[in-house]
Amino acid sequence: MVSQILAGYGEIWTFTTLHSPPQGFASPLHIALVTLPGGVNLICHGAETRQLKIGGRVAIEEVDGIYYFSYLGLADRARLFWRRAGARGSKVTSIMKSVVKRLLSERGIDEEPPTR
Amino acid sequence: MSDVFIAGAGITRFGKRDESLQDLMAEAARKALADAEIERPEAIVVATMNPEEFVGEGNFASQIATYIGCARVPALRVETATSSGAAAIYSGFTALASGIYRSVLVVGGEKMTHLPTPRVSELISRSIDPVERAYGATMPALAALVTRSFMAERGVTLGEISLVAVKNHAHGARIPYAHFQESVSLEQVMASRIIADPLRIFHCCPISDGSAALVLTSERTPVRIAGIGHGADYLAIRYRETLSSFRATQVAAQAAFRMAGFGPQRVELAELHDAFAPFELISLEDLGLVTPGMAGRALQSGELTLGGRLPVNLSGGLKARGHPLSATGIAQVVELTWQLRGMAEGRQVDARVGLAQSIGGLATNNWVTLVERV
Numbered sequence: 001m002v003s004q005i006l007a008g009y010g011e012i013w014t015f016t017t018l019h020s021p022p023q024g025f026a027s028p029l030h031i032a033l034v035t036l037p038g039g040v041n042l043i044c045h046g047a048e049t050r051q052l053k054i055g056g057r058v059a060i061e062e063v064d065g066i067y068y069f070s071y072l073g074l075a076d077r078a079r080l081f082w083r084r085a086g087a088r089g090s091k092v093t094s095i096m097k098s099v100v101k102r103l104l105s106e107r108g109i110d111e112e113p114p115t116r
Numbered sequence: 117m118s119d120v121f122i123a124g125a126g127i128t129r130f131g132k133r134d135e136s137l138q139d140l141m142a143e144a145a146r147k148a149l150a151d152a153e154i155e156r157p158e159a160i161v162v163a164t165m166n167p168e169e170f171v172g173e174g175n176f177a178s179q180i181a182t183y184i185g186c187a188r189v190p191a192l193r194v195e196t197a198t199s200s201g202a203a204a205i206y207s208g209f210t211a212l213a214s215g216i217y218r219s220v221l222v223v224g225g226e227k228m229t230h231l232p233t234p235r236v237s238e239l240i241s242r243s244i245d246p247v248e249r250a251y252g253a254t255m256p257a258l259a260a261l262v263t264r265s266f267m268a269e270r271g272v273t274l275g276e277i278s279l280v281a282v283k284n285h286a287h288g289a290r291i292p293y294a295h296f297q298e299s300v301s302l303e304q305v306m307a308s309r310i311i312a313d314p315l316r317i318f319h320c321c322p323i324s325d326g327s328a329a330l331v332l333t334s335e336r337t338p339v340r341i342a343g344i345g346h347g348a349d350y351l352a353i354r355y356r357e358t359l360s361s362f363r364a365t366q367v368a369a370q371a372a373f374r375m376a377g378f379g380p381q382r383v384e385l386a387e388l389h390d391a392f393a394p395f396e397l398i399s400l401e402d403l404g405l406v407t408p409g410m411a412g413r414a415l416q417s418g419e420l421t422l423g424g425r426l427p428v429n430l431s432g433g434l435k436a437r438g439h440p441l442s443a444t445g446i447a448q449v450v451e452l453t454w455q456l457r458g459m460a461e462g463r464q465v466d467a468r469v470g471l472a473q474s475i476g477g478l479a480t481n482n483w484v485t486l487v488e489r490v
Contacts, residue, residue: 016260017313022238025252033261033354041354043251054268
């Protein structure tokens with residue numbers, strides 16, 4: 001099984017949960033049409049549609065030639081935001097990291113225990 | 117181009133039928149021929165979507181010609197999935213308009229209720245794009261994708277969509293040949309079993325057996341086919357620009373109105389392809405019969421009900437009359453013919469122009485037919 005991340009995310013165009021799927025598919029069957037950045041539309045399977053909204057952002061993954069969508073929580077979306085921010089994102093990230101490091105060292109958490 | 121008229125109309129009772137498909141189609145054909153007072157048409161156009169799989173028979177045009185007792189009348193078969201009946205009318209129309217023939221019998225039918233529902237569903241879903249089918253997409257699944265997009269873009273509610281089913285069942289209660297002849301309440305529709313979210317079973321048309329037939333002639337009769345149009349779209353719904361309207365209907369309507377030389381404002385009653393309840397609302401907008409975004413309001417105001425400004429699906433539509441695939445496109449025009457001739461007992465309206473719209477597959481091959489009392 002080869003798993004491959006595509007563009008990573010897309011936007012929900014429309015979706016449904018099918019309760020009487022054809023032979024060979026488990027019920028309920030979650031299907032969505034997802035628009036990738038650039039405008040290509042994919043038909044995808046997913047594990048659930050409970051939190052989905054039209055226009056909402058989902059992660060897209062390809063496994064064995066089948067596309068899957070998954071709902072992105074707040075943390076996932078924040079991560080995507082930083083990834084898309086590119087160079088500026090990494091600059092902000094490194095500033096954040098040094099601030100955190102300084103705060104921690106001031107509290108003495110990050111320091112090695114004193115040797116006797 | 118010669119004018120094309122409707123000389124005869126015939127239909128069988130729709131629903132669960134024990135007769136063979138050939139017998140059903142012969143019954144409708146004989147009724148239409150008797151109505152037209154024609155013994156032998158010059159040609160026959162047969163519409164069946166998949167008799168090879170549904171009933172295990174082939175060379176079906178010749179079979180039907182033989183069953184009607186017209187074995188030596190040239191017969192051909194046409195197929196455009198669920199709009200095959202309308203395609204047969206188009207085929208007959210072009211043969212008459214071009215002057216090749218002066219009378220053509222058009223007969224469509226399907227028999228499916230003897231098969232288990234999953235098998236019927238699988239056979240119908242073969243008209244779906246193979247990639248989308250590989251993901252388990254069935255007709256109700258694709259219709260649900262369309263419905264959710266339509267609801268989001270037009271602000272239509274599930275309650276309004278459900279009212280389509282309530283209205284068409286109420287109309288169907290007046291139709292002696294309908295599959296379902298009883299009314300349903302809004303609560304019943306909304307509480308029915310979910311098929312493909314948000315669509316429930318009462319939003320979907322039934323699996324039915326039945327047949328309908330028309331005799332078309334170049335000789336003048338009281339009902340003329342004023343215009344007929346064909347529109348197409350990508351097989352795959354994911355390639356389309358929008359899912360809140362069907363391009364295939366819009367193009368077919370433009371062609372039909374252009375041929376007729378008048379616009380949607382002259383249409384006084386319509387038979388629309390409500391295979392799924394929301395399709396009636398989408399089609400009303402696509403045909404220019406209501407302003408986009410106003411279909412739900414038109415329905416709620418009673419405009420589309422018997423006695424309203426523009427009665428839609430007085431025959432009960434696919435929802436209540438039933439949907440024996442290739443019979444449907446012809447059954448719509450049979451009902452319009454009776455209305456224009458003043459023969460629609462218990463549901464008669466005073467109209468000069470009627471419109472029929474038929475959807476093939478998930479709106480890949482659609483037809484619009486305009487009939488006029490002359």
